[in-house]
Amino acid sequence: MGLTFIASRTADEPGTGSGEATLGFTSGIDDTYNEYQFYFVNIHPDTQVTTHPNFQFQVNAITSADPPVQLEGFDENMTTTGFYAYNRNTSGASDLTYGATEDQAGTDAIYQNILAYDITNVDRGSVSGVLTLYDPSSITYIKHFTSVGQGIAYGNAPGVGSGSYALNMWNAGYINTTNAITQISFKFDDGDIDAGTIYMYGVS
Amino acid sequence: MAKTLIKTLTADVDSELEFIDGADDVVMDNTYDVYEFHFVNIHPSDDSKKLRMIASSDGGSSYGIETTSTVFDAYHNEADDATSLDYRGGAAQSTSEIIIGGSTGYDDDQACSGVMTLYAPSSDTYVKHFTAQIHQSSGSDFANNTFAAGYINTASAVDALRFSFDVGDIDAGEIKLFGVS
Numbered sequence: 001m002g003l004t005f006i007a008s009r010t011a012d013e014p015g016t017g018s019g020e021a022t023l024g025f026t027s028g029i030d031d032t033y034n035e036y037q038f039y040f041v042n043i044h045p046d047t048q049v050t051t052h053p054n055f056q057f058q059v060n061a062i063t064s065a066d067p068p069v070q071l072e073g074f075d076e077n078m079t080t081t082g083f084y085a086y087n088r089n090t091s092g093a094s095d096l097t098y099g100a101t102e103d104q105a106g107t108d109a110i111y112q113n114i115l116a117y118d119i120t121n122v123d124r125g126s127v128s129g130v131l132t133l134y135d136p137s138s139i140t141y142i143k144h145f146t147s148v149g150q151g152i153a154y155g156n157a158p159g160v161g162s163g164s165y166a167l168n169m170w171n172a173g174y175i176n177t178t179n180a181i182t183q184i185s186f187k188f189d190d191g192d193i194d195a196g197t198i199y200m201y202g203v204s
Numbered sequence: 205m206a207k208t209l210i211k212t213l214t215a216d217v218d219s220e221l222e223f224i225d226g227a228d229d230v231v232m233d234n235t236y237d238v239y240e241f242h243f244v245n246i247h248p249s250d251d252s253k254k255l256r257m258i259a260s261s262d263g264g265s266s267y268g269i270e271t272t273s274t275v276f277d278a279y280h281n282e283a284d285d286a287t288s289l290d291y292r293g294g295a296a297q298s299t300s301e302i303i304i305g306g307s308t309g310y311d312d313d314q315a316c317s318g319v320m321t322l323y324a325p326s327s328d329t330y331v332k333h334f335t336a337q338i339h340q341s342s343g344s345d346f347a348n349n350t351f352a353a354g355y356i357n358t359a360s361a362v363d364a365l366r367f368s369f370d371v372g373d374i375d376a377g378e379i380k381l382f383g384v385s
Contacts, residue, residue, distance in 0.1 A: 096291030168353035
């Protein structure tokens with residue numbers, strides 16, 4: 001297996017409150033590879049927000065017209081699953097559970113959580129992990145994805161008390177379109193991405 | 205190509221295997237933002253032992269940085285009468301070795317294999333996240349798929365990692381360190 005670096009996106013305004021609303025790739029996703037991996041490293045929420053947001057992604061497709069036309073907006077339909085394990089660093093709260101609010105179905109067409117439950121914006125909090133997108137240029141099949149993320153959850157994390165948690169989330173699903181996917185966007189559901197880097201690789 | 209083999213350690217009845225930045229051609233610094241440790245047929249000297257890791261921020265002079273982690277696994281036995289997906293515990297600010305694998309059998313044909321990913325160990329700002337998926341054939345003849353993850357709770361650079369079983373030696377096997385760039 002070869003892993004070829006394609007591009008990276010960095011938010012680099014730690015502590016200034018002037019981070020990036022989204023980090024994404026609007027080019028470089030095509031039929032060159034039938035598998036793409038996105039490594040997200042120390043993605044840190046905006047320190048100016050008081051809530052602790054969820055890290056998410058969505059994609060955008062092109063039409064099947066000839067020539068194809070880029071669609072507007074990151075709002076593809078997905079059907080997904082999500083489960084996670086957590087453990088509080090002061091002990092006393094841990095579990096492995098299906099995330100009833102970490103999935104979506106049908107025509108929700110919302111950003112998909114890939115690391116959820118109040119990612120902390122304090123105490124060196126961040127999110128790291130890998131999202132794999134399979135065969136995005138297919139015009140025959142729906143598009144599968146898998147992701148694993150590790151972060152620090154905080155506060156009322158999975159609803160079991162205060163403190164910081166190691167939170168390990170696994171998501172997977174399919175993007176329900178036979179149009180080719182050409183763009184991907186990552187963001188927090190509240191506030192900006194204050195710091196961190198996302199690397200895009202092609203797998204061959 | 206963005207996955208570079210840095211170092212391979214081969215066990216030969218070793219109590220531990222250790223990667224130290226700057227020693228024996230090991231690189232574990234800001235050269236890469238992501239590192240992967242690939243475990244290939246790690247064979248314990250004792251039955252039903254678990255693979256562990258522990259981190260250092262002073263080049264291996266001392267080990268034991270507070271770490272919080274999760275561990276869960278899926279298993280299925282050869283007799284086809286037992287399956288499970290369940291949370292197995294984890295560390296809460298532990299300074300001891302951190303479990304990253306499940307119970308590994310020591311029959312001649314048993315071992316564990318998998319990958320642990322370590323993110324930005326040289327960061328002087330953030331904790332150090334890691335994720336691991338390690339599969340083992342257990343002492344009770346189960347296929348056991350273990351998922352461990354967590355954070356090494358320091359803003360100092362992590363520059364050494366040590367791997368061992370909870371009891372006994374690493375009789376055989378390879379650990380390959382890759383840099384992802």
